[in-house]
Amino acid sequence: MERKIAFDILNTIENNGAYSNLAVNQALKKAGKEIDGAFVRRIVYGVLENRICLDYYISRFLKSHIDEVKSKSLNLLRMSVYQILFMDSVPDYAAVNEAVKIAKKELVHQDGFINGVLRNVIRNKEKLHLPDPERNRLKYLSVRYSFPEWMIQYLISGYGEAFTEDYMRAAGEVPPLTVRVNRLKTTPESLCSELEAEGFDVKPGKHSPNALELRGRDVLSSKAFREGRCTVQDEASMLAVELLDPKPGDTVIDLCAAPGGKSVYAGERMEDRGKIFSWDISASKLGIVSRTAEKHGLSILECEVADATKLRKDFVGTADRVICDVPCSGLGVIRRKPEIRYTKSLEDIRKLCRIQYRILENAAAYLKPGGTLVYSTCTVSPMENGSLVDHFMKKNGTRFEEVQRRQLSPASEGTDGFFMCKIIKKS
Numbered sequence: 425m426e427r428k429i430a431f432d433i434l435n436t437i438e439n440n441g442a443y444s445n446l447a448v449n450q451a452l453k454k455a456g457k458e459i460d461g462a463f464v465r466r467i468v469y470g471v472l473e474n475r476i477c478l479d480y481y482i483s484r485f486l487k488s489h490i491d492e493v494k495s496k497s498l499n500l501l502r503m504s505v506y507q508i509l510f511m512d513s514v515p516d517y518a519a520v521n522e523a524v525k526i527a528k529k530e531l532v533h534q535d536g537f538i539n540g541v542l543r544n545v546i547r548n549k550e551k552l553h554l555p556d557p558e559r560n561r562l563k564y565l566s567v568r569y570s571f572p573e574w575m576i577q578y579l580i581s582g583y584g585e586a587f588t589e590d591y592m593r594a595a596g597e598v599p600p601l602t603v604r605v606n607r608l609k610t611t612p613e614s615l616c617s618e619l620e621a622e623g624f625d626v627k628p629g630k631h632s633p634n635a636l637e638l639r640g641r642d643v644l645s646s647k648a649f650r651e652g653r654c655t656v657q658d659e660a661s662m663l664a665v666e667l668l669d670p671k672p673g674d675t676v677i678d679l680c681a682a683p684g685g686k687s688v689y690a691g692e693r694m695e696d697r698g699k700i701f702s703w704d705i706s707a708s709k710l711g712i713v714s715r716t717a718e719k720h721g722l723s724i725l726e727c728e729v730a731d732a733t734k735l736r737k738d739f740v741g742t743a744d745r746v747i748c749d750v751p752c753s754g755l756g757v758i759r760r761k762p763e764i765r766y767t768k769s770l771e772d773i774r775k776l777c778r779i780q781y782r783i784l785e786n787a788a789a790y791l792k793p794g795g796t797l798v799y800s801t802c803t804v805s806p807m808e809n810g811s812l813v814d815h816f817m818k819k820n821g822t823r824f825e826e827v828q829r830r831q832l833s834p835a836s837e838g839t840d841g842f843f844m845c846k847i848i849k850k851s
Contacts, residue, residue: 426460427503427522430467431530434499437472437763444472444763470506471499472762473596476570478502481509481552485544497534500526504542509549516546565589569596571765575755578770582806590835591804595758600838603643603654604662604685605634608692608721610653612636618648630838632662634689652719657685660756660802660832660842665689667828667846668798670745672697677739677790678747679732679783682709684716686747691722701739703730733782740789746797748787750780755803756841759834777807784816788824791849796827800844804833809843817847824849 433451436442448468452461471478482501483490490498500523507519520542527535545552557564566573569592579588605612616626616636624643629635636654648654670676670690678687681702691700702717702725704710710727717725730736732750753773754764780801787797801808809831817826829845 425455426463427467428526429455429459430464430471430503431496431500431526433464433468434471434503435496437468438495438499441767444468444761466511467503467506469762470510471502474506474510474570475502475766476572477554477567478505478509478570480555480567481505481545482541484552485541485548494531494534497527497531497538500531500538501541504538505545508542508545509552520546565592569593571595574770575765575768578806579804582810583804587833587835591833591841594833594835595762597759597834599658599759599834599840600637601639601643602629602657602659603636603638603649604632604657604689605636606653606655606692606720607634608696609651610648615648615654618653619643619646622646622648629659629662631659632666635659635662652716652721655685655688655716655720657689658840658842660837660839660844661685662689663830663832663839664749664798664800664842664844665693665747667830667844668745668747668796670694670698674698674744675742676700676745676747677743677787678702678749679730679787680704680749680751681713681727681747682706684713686749687713687725688716688720688722690745690747691717691724692720694724696722696724698724700725701743702727703732705729705731732786733779735786735789741792743790744792744795746787746790746795748784748797748799750783750799750801750808752776752780752801752803752808753805755805756832756843757802758841760840773805773807777812780808780812781816784812788816788820788847788849793849793851795849797847797849798844799847800842802840802842804831804841804843809845813845813847822850 429451433447436447437444448465479490482505504519504523507514508516524535524539527538555563555567562573565576571592605615619626624638624640627637629637643649665686670693672695676690681687682704687700687702702713707729714727753768753776758764784799825848827846827848832839832842
């Protein structure tokens with residue numbers, strides 16, 4: 425049953441463009457508690473994190489090009505080869521037998537093909553090797569870390585090979601579960617004791633005084649989460665709000681607010697005094713922002729559907745602080761959503777840069793003299809980060825001052841890959 429669920433999830437991600445985290449959670453919720461969710465997650469994320477490597481090995485045992493294999497058959501091969509090569513707890517015969525069962529039910533006349541390829545892999549798995557790094561370094565890196573070659577070249581051009589390889593290695597690791605303490609309702613010390621009493625292993629975050637790292641059961645089921653004493657948020661996202669440093673009584677605009685982590689954290693730091701305009705293009709996602717703010721004891725958020733690329737003239741020059749967390753390629757959260765490696769292109773990034781720049785210009789227009797904005801992304805893409813800010817400052821340096829910029833990486837900071845830059849409008 426678990427393998428069939430993993431098979432369905434992989435097909436949903438590939439064919440419907442679903443996010444892996446949402447697809448996995450929805451499937452496991454539907455399946456019920458009797459399913460071994462950890463096993464399903466291991467297969468799904470294992471395939472997504474190693475897909476290029478798996479395809480490289482599978483292609484050795486195909487008579488035709490791998491692109492000619494139908495997507496469902498290929499996903500079944502991928503998840504089965506993953507079990508054979510990467511999961512010591514799974515006997516080879518079990519991986520093959522269960523794959524053939526699925527093929528007989530789900531794939532017309534493909535069970536013999538699936539069986540043949542997998543048995544060939546088993547017979548030859550000691551002979552499987554990565555590409556020779558001396559002959560083709562790029563190919564080696566691509567297969568070793570399952571990153572597309574264009575993405576590796578792009579990151580190397582911006583940061584060098586050492587950063588890029590460290591980043592790719594860290595992108596295959598399991599990210600920590602981090603929660604932010606709501607100081608309007610509790611303290612880090614009190615929340616730590618409460619969560620430990622519920623069975624969680626808790627330790628302080630690496631960077632923010634309001635962060636705790638958890639291990640244990642699902643934090644969403646904890647009383648502290650349900651009652652708004654904490655919320656799940658990566659430390660990089662917290663640091664962006666701390667860099668903005670909103671004060672009680674400020675007027676703050678969050679241009680792309682959903683799902684609301686930064687707006688709500690700003691409200692907590694403002695002690696629920698002042699005003700936060702939380703805008704987003706998605707009405708349904710703004711509903712989440714409103715409910716989260718209410719649960720956290722905040723009354724100063726005003727949520728409104730708005731397109732951040734369109735300037736609202738009635739708000740020009742009105743804000744003390746602006747949160748400018750723009751839509752981006754998401755290359756910084758690949759360890760959470762590994763399918764991003766295969767769904768983005770360089771042209772996608774170029775299109776995003778045009779949108780991001782319009783949003784940044786609008787964000788700057790909303791500032792009062794002396795006001796502060798933080799431009800941020802959850803990506804390690806050079807064009808979307810440093811290069812875009814450089815272009816803005818070249819055009820607007822007489823009116824704005826860049827104070828600080830920071831590129832975070834899971835390899836060095838342990839956070840999501842995240843960029844933030846603090847800009848002040850001159851008085």
